[in-house]
Amino acid sequence: MSKTKFILGLFDDPDDMMHGIEKLQKNSIPIYDVYSPMPIHGIEDKLGVKESRLGYAAFCFGCLGACVIFSIVYYTLVHDWPMNIGGKPNFAMPNFVPFTFEWTILFTAFGMTFTFFAATHLFPGRAPRVMDLRATDDRFVIAVDAKGNIPHDDITNLLKEAGAVEVKHNDRKYVSYE
Amino acid sequence: MKTHNNFEERFEFAGTAKTLSLVAIVIGVVAIALGFVFGGEHVQRTYSNLLLMSYYFVCVCIAGVFFCAYQYVAQAAWSASFIRIPQAFAKVLPYASIILLLVVTAGLLQTHEVLEENGKKEMVPYLYAHWAAHGITTPGSENYDATIAGKSAFLNIPFFYSFLVIVLGAYSYFGRALANASENEDEIGGMSNYNKSFKLSAIFLTIFGFTFPIFAFGTIMSLEAHWFSTMFGWYNLAAMHVSGLAIIALTLILLMKKGYFSWVTENHLHDLGKLIFGFSIFWTYVWFSQFFLTWYANMPEESVYFYKRWEPEYKWLFWFNIVINFVAPLLLLMSRDAKRLINRMMWVCIILIAGHWLDYYLMIMPGTVESHRGFAVEEIGIFLGFAGLFTFLMLTQLSKVSSLVPKKHPFLDESLHHHI
Numbered sequence: 139m140s141k142t143k144f145i146l147g148l149f150d151d152p153d154d155m156m157h158g159i160e161k162l163q164k165n166s167i168p169i170y171d172v173y174s175p176m177p178i179h180g181i182e183d184k185l186g187v188k189e190s191r192l193g194y195a196a197f198c199f200g201c202l203g204a205c206v207i208f209s210i211v212y213y214t215l216v217h218d219w220p221m222n223i224g225g226k227p228n229f230a231m232p233n234f235v236p237f238t239f240e241w242t243i244l245f246t247a248f249g250m251t252f253t254f255f256a257a258t259h260l261f262p263g264r265a266p267r268v269m270d271l272r273a274t275d276d277r278f279v280i281a282v283d284a285k286g287n288i289p290h291d292d293i294t295n296l297l298k299e300a301g302a303v304e305v306k307h308n309d310r311k312y313v314s315y316e
Numbered sequence: 317m318k319t320h321n322n323f324e325e326r327f328e329f330a331g332t333a334k335t336l337s338l339v340a341i342v343i344g345v346v347a348i349a350l351g352f353v354f355g356g357e358h359v360q361r362t363y364s365n366l367l368l369m370s371y372y373f374v375c376v377c378i379a380g381v382f383f384c385a386y387q388y389v390a391q392a393a394w395s396a397s398f399i400r401i402p403q404a405f406a407k408v409l410p411y412a413s414i415i416l417l418l419v420v421t422a423g424l425l426q427t428h429e430v431l432e433e434n435g436k437k438e439m440v441p442y443l444y445a446h447w448a449a450h451g452i453t454t455p456g457s458e459n460y461d462a463t464i465a466g467k468s469a470f471l472n473i474p475f476f477y478s479f480l481v482i483v484l485g486a487y488s489y490f491g492r493a494l495a496n497a498s499e500n501e502d503e504i505g506g507m508s509n510y511n512k513s514f515k516l517s518a519i520f521l522t523i524f525g526f527t528f529p530i531f532a533f534g535t536i537m538s539l540e541a542h543w544f545s546t547m548f549g550w551y552n553l554a555a556m557h558v559s560g561l562a563i564i565a566l567t568l569i570l571l572m573k574k575g576y577f578s579w580v581t582e583n584h585l586h587d588l589g590k591l592i593f594g595f596s597i598f599w600t601y602v603w604f605s606q607f608f609l610t611w612y613a614n615m616p617e618e619s620v621y622f623y624k625r626w627e628p629e630y631k632w633l634f635w636f637n638i639v640i641n642f643v644a645p646l647l648l649l650m651s652r653d654a655k656r657l658i659n660r661m662m663w664v665c666i667i668l669i670a671g672h673w674l675d676y677y678l679m680i681m682p683g684t685v686e687s688h689r690g691f692a693v694e695e696i697g698i699f700l701g702f703a704g705l706f707t708f709l710m711l712t713q714l715s716k717v718s719s720l721v722p723k724k725h726p727f728l729d730e731s732l733h734h735h736i
Binding site for chain 2: 179180189193224226232235236
């Protein structure tokens with residue numbers, strides 16, 4: 139039993155990598171993930187990546203921000219300690235618009251950032267884990283889960299045929315920058 | 317994206333589009349004539365509607381120049397595949413400017429007798445009565461108004477005209493120059509025309525940023541000359557931009573439905589949708605800022621503007637303005653998928669075109685026709701007339717260009733592959 143956990147095909151050209159994806163898909167080999175140092179248009183459709191749900195998170199955080207500040211200001215300035223400011227009514231809607239707007243944006247921005255960190259395991263101070271260090275530099279990487287995808291040599295050959303400059307059989311899933 | 321596109325495709329202006337736009341022009345002329353025939357309050361209403369629509373017409377054409385200019389300055393690629401449409405808008409600007417000048421001239425020349433608040437009868441022009449009435453800035457005259465006299469360095473006929481002529485002339489020049497450079501590019505290729513467009517656009521945007529607010533102050537805000545708002549220029553810029561984008565998108569969608577622009581995909585629509593959505597929010601932001609500061613300070617000379625718009629005959633329209641120009645695009649265009657649906661985009665554009673008509677209506681009517689507001693022959697007829705005139709002139713310009721795509725635009729290939 140081989141100790142290989144992941145097979146990585148390293149390409150130096152994004153077009154070759156797209157070709158590699160096609161080849162693997164034609165041979166019904168499931169692709170675990172693809173890493174690229176730059177965005178490649180249309181790759182989500184090709185890999186069948188589900189649409190990001192970050193927008194829904196943003197919407198929920200925005201609503202939360204609006205409710206939080208509206209409640210705070212309503213409690214303090216209308217319910218608990220009403221003050222006469224410029225002779226305006228205590229509960230005048232135009233007053234409530236600017237800060238509700240600001241807090242909606244504030245919560246949306248922070249909420250989205252933290253959701254993104256949580257989803258990608260990227261936290262400040264934490265060394266990011268990657269499957270191959272050069273995937274953030276000059277290599278386009280296709281990762282195939284080795285478990286269940288046998289024989290491994292066939293996958294290696296497919297990747298090589300597609301133009302992979304290097305094929306790695308890794309025993310560990312991630313390498314760390316540390 | 318299709319791999320083969322016919323870039324030699326020309327737009328042929330004929331058939332239903334031509335007939336309908338000509339019919340609309342006739343309806344407009346009849347509506348104007350009827351307005352004058354009815355007499356009385358209808359004459360004022362006709363003038364106000366003429367000003368509304370000629371201002372709207374000019375603004376839409378300016379939006380075409382503005383769109384081209386910021387696309388060139390941003391070196392944007394996505395818009396290259398349909399830039400001929402805003403270019404056609406830009407080429408109509410000289411005609412629109414002449415019509416606006418004719419309307420304000422007629423409105424300033426023709427006078428009528430009105431009963432002032434103090435019971436005095438006074439001869440005032442139909443347009444700009446608040447500052448252009450005879451003797452209003454002459455000390456000792458019985459019509460003398462100290463506030464207006466204090467503003468006469470800006471609000472006087474020679475400055476008003478020269479500013480309109482110079483500014484609209486400059487915008488028209490830049491619009492023409494950008495369109496000509498693009499057409500010249502089709503013939504000779506290379507980067508020279510693109511670089512020239514970049515320079516022209518940068519110069520235009522600098523001039524435009526400083527002059528457009530003043531143009532709005534002079535043409536629309538001065539209808540109620542005692543009132544002022546420094547926000548008004550940006551508020552009008554936002555309205556001009558949203559309505560212009562909506563008409564660009566609507567023109568594109570209708571032409572796509574007719575089988576033109578086969579290379580334009582939902583990705584291009586998506587980007588137009590984002591601009592429309594974003595600038596609708598921006599419009600609301602400036603609208604609210606203007607309202608909020610006035611409401612908070614509550615100074616009589618400022619709040620009178622909103623006081624008039626809170627009278628029963630305008631109040632529901634005042635709120636409806638927010639619903640149609642903010643809530644509608646917010647809810648209808650928020651999601652990614654919505655911006656990629658051609659029919660959804662089309663209906664939002666139609667809503668916004670009507671919405672910004674209402675927006676201009678609320679800027680103009682309470683200061684001119686006041687409580688004699690209406691929505692009948694003049695409003696509908698003159699709207700149709702100008703819509704027909706714009707369609708006719710714009711499609712004529714579009715049919716003159718040798719191809720519907722700038723085939724040697726340096727970013728054309730990127731635009732055709734645009735994907736978001």
